[in-house]
Amino acid sequence: MNVAAKTYQKGEIPGVIAIKASACKGCDACKRHCPTGAITGSFGATHSVDVDSCLSCGQCLINCPFGAPYETSDTVDEVIARLKDRNTTVVGIIAPAVRVAIGEDFGLPAGSLVTGKLYGSMKKAGFEILDNNFAADLTIMEEGTEFIVRARHAVFGEKSEHGAEIGPLPQFTSCCPAWVRLVETKYPTLIPNLSSAKSPQQMAGTVAKTYGTKVWGKSAEKIYTVGIMPCTAKKLEASRPEFNNAYEYNKKNGRALTDKPYPDIDTVLTTRDLSRLFKKLKINLAAEKDADGGSLLADYTGAGTIFGNTGGVMEAALRTAYAVLTGEELKPLEFKPVRGLKGVKSASVKLKDTKYNKEVTVNVAVIHNIAENIKPVIDEVLSGRSPYHFIEVMNCPGGCINGGGQPIYGNGSSWLGAIRPLFAWK
Amino acid sequence: MEKQSYQYIENPLHVTRREFITIGGIVAAFLALPAVWIKMVTSSNNNYILARTKGLYRDDEKASIRVSHANKSVARYYKEFGGEPLGHLSHELLHTKYINRTKGLS
Ligand code: SF4
Ligand code: SF4
Ligand code: SF4
Numbered sequence: 001m002n003v004a005a006k007t008y009q010k011g012e013i014p015g016v017i018a019i020k021a022s023a024c025k026g027c028d029a030c031k032r033h034c035p036t037g038a039i040t041g042s043f044g045a046t047h048s049v050d051v052d053s054c055l056s057c058g059q060c061l062i063n064c065p066f067g068a069p070y071e072t073s074d075t076v077d078e079v080i081a082r083l084k085d086r087n088t089t090v091v092g093i094i095a096p097a098v099r100v101a102i103g104e105d106f107g108l109p110a111g112s113l114v115t116g117k118l119y120g121s122m123k124k125a126g127f128e129i130l131d132n133n134f135a136a137d138l139t140i141m142e143e144g145t146e147f148i149v150r151a152r153h154a155v156f157g158e159k160s161e162h163g164a165e166i167g168p169l170p171q172f173t174s175c176c177p178a179w180v181r182l183v184e185t186k187y188p189t190l191i192p193n194l195s196s197a198k199s200p201q202q203m204a205g206t207v208a209k210t211y212g213t214k215v216w217g218k219s220a221e222k223i224y225t226v227g228i229m230p231c232t233a234k235k236l237e238a239s240r241p242e243f244n245n246a247y248e249y250n251k252k253n254g255r256a257l258t259d260k261p262y263p264d265i266d267t268v269l270t271t272r273d274l275s276r277l278f279k280k281l282k283i284n285l286a287a288e289k290d291a292d293g294g295s296l297l298a299d300y301t302g303a304g305t306i307f308g309n310t311g312g313v314m315e316a317a318l319r320t321a322y323a324v325l326t327g328e329e330l331k332p333l334e335f336k337p338v339r340g341l342k343g344v345k346s347a348s349v350k351l352k353d354t355k356y357n358k359e360v361t362v363n364v365a366v367i368h369n370i371a372e373n374i375k376p377v378i379d380e381v382l383s384g385r386s387p388y389h390f391i392e393v394m395n396c397p398g399g400c401i402n403g404g405g406q407p408i409y410g411n412g413s414s415w416l417g418a419i420r421p422l423f424a425w426k
Numbered sequence: 427m428e429k430q431s432y433q434y435i436e437n438p439l440h441v442t443r444r445e446f447i448t449i450g451g452i453v454a455a456f457l458a459l460p461a462v463w464i465k466m467v468t469s470s471n472n473n474y475i476l477a478r479t480k481g482l483y484r485d486d487e488k489a490s491i492r493v494s495h496a497n498k499s500v501a502r503y504y505k506e507f508g509g510e511p512l513g514h515l516s517h518e519l520l521h522t523k524y525i526n527r528t529k530g531l532s
Contacts, residue, residue: 006530099485302492316494
């Protein structure tokens, strides 16, 4: 057991990932995937997770050949109970990466895009749908605008409208809670560089319990929000005590029915958790009919959906920032330099800021798989030599589509499958 | 109690001796050939990563609207409720502050 947890606030889940001693073979494979060296134990001995440096990203979990790491938080049965309670409106907040992975748990080929079937299955289970891609679009509006403000401040000395403080460049994205936690636990001097925009999941929870009360005609107390994420770190993120903005807002405006605070996101299920929930409710996603989202909170754009890929947030932000600054749409919309699996991708965009009638060059970088790629980029920023203005960081290799909450079959656990024939085992 | 960093468990595998030796062999082989090992693992991983990546780009390509600032429902959110990006309500509801966790919180 982990005795002292010094890097968690009261109320937070102190580490979502633990290793089951009886299942661990001490093969060291997980260590190669851990971004922070949080796994201790020598080769051949039972390994364990140091919760204080662990980011809860779950990469060890999806890559352990023996299934030893597990999630300490499992709320599948609790969500089923809420779904059965007629007084509660259960809102499922579906992340982009879920729709191209959950099919694998129901026998569909990897990468099958099953948005319609997923909506259908969720409705059958009793969920209302808030597509997190809607919140991703909202994130772009906030984070993209924030970048423009920071850039104009740095380049043209523009002051903020409301006298609010303007953060420095480069601006880092803040959608990935494992990355945010890495900054908070290892590089606190970079905190001002993080975008202040909350992640799409947390925006979605707040919107569901404020604006959403009008959309669904339910009071916030009766709305139960479930993040459905490719990600184990999202479980930790949702438990951060400051994320009860909807409650604070409703209380301030006389809209709280009781004094009992509620979090913006009540609980989080991973893609794997949702598959289990469907199976418990005897819903076969693969055989489900396509359905639509059912409310304006399920409307999303192509920019919102690519958030799940490495480079996606940057591409979506550039599409919008370019349009705002130049008054024209980016052409072509596909911004290829930030796509693909290269560790650090970078690009320069020349554009004209119509407000100042000046040419500016925006240098962007995209980093994924922080276990291998983050160090040099951070060192540059810390020493003030970074050429970049805007940097996207995602913990997991490939981005959220390969997150720690995604289906494992054929992924991490395929190691053994791939190697077995060589050794003619069995 | 002192923290245990080593813990040995008798035959926790529930596999036959022969299988155990085979796994041992696999592990040893991995250690001996890390380059081959990593290549194999990453290439099998990459197939999944690439397939899912493609799925999302396809979702983007087939979308009728492909830029966030043209999302009509987001515009409606701002008009009916949220005001404007980075506006007063946005700061209250959609932005946050971060915490220096290097100092020991609890
Ligand atoms: S990969 Fe799994 S079995 Fe191997 S050391 Fe890590 S937790 Fe233990
Ligand atoms: S969850 Fe991530 S940070 Fe934590 S031990 Fe596993 S790989 Fe390392
Ligand atoms: S990259 Fe995505 S899935 Fe991985 S930890 Fe970050 S938010 Fe979670």
